[in-house]
Amino acid sequence: SLIEIPYEESLNRRIAQIIGTFTDALILAKDNIGTIQQVQEECSRKIKKAFIFKEGDLVILYDAAKQNVHGDKFTLRWTGPYYIHKKIGDKTVILRDKADPDKL
Structure with a gap:
């Protein structure tokens, strides 16, 4: 006893599901990019510290x-x-x- 769903309705549901999955992945990717950029900025700040040279170095x-x-x-x-x-x-x-x- 399968319930028949019209093809167009089935297609619309599948498209909505794919778009929802894509939107979730896009949000996750943006969050990850933001986190990675913050980590890179912190590393860059550590590297860019001024060196203090002394006589004899x-x-x-x-x-x-x-x-x-x-x-x-x-x-x-x-x-x-x-x-x-x-x-x-x-x-x-x-x-x-x-x-x-x-x-x-």
Whole structure:
């Protein structure tokens, strides 16, 4: 004793069910994206903390002039190690070569 449901009504119910499932999935996806973006922002803030250098710290020097040189993707863009000889300001230092301490 099956109850016959007209084809159009059955189709409309199935479409409504699919749309409801899709809407639920869309809401869940938006919530997940928001959560992931918050986690990424927190990680980014942790990474972006300013480094405080002191005299005597070992550093390497980035050569920005080599950044966009076409065809030299295997060229080293970093030199060093150097150590901080003297701090002049918050972001300005005098470096000395670790291998040759007399060389600035």
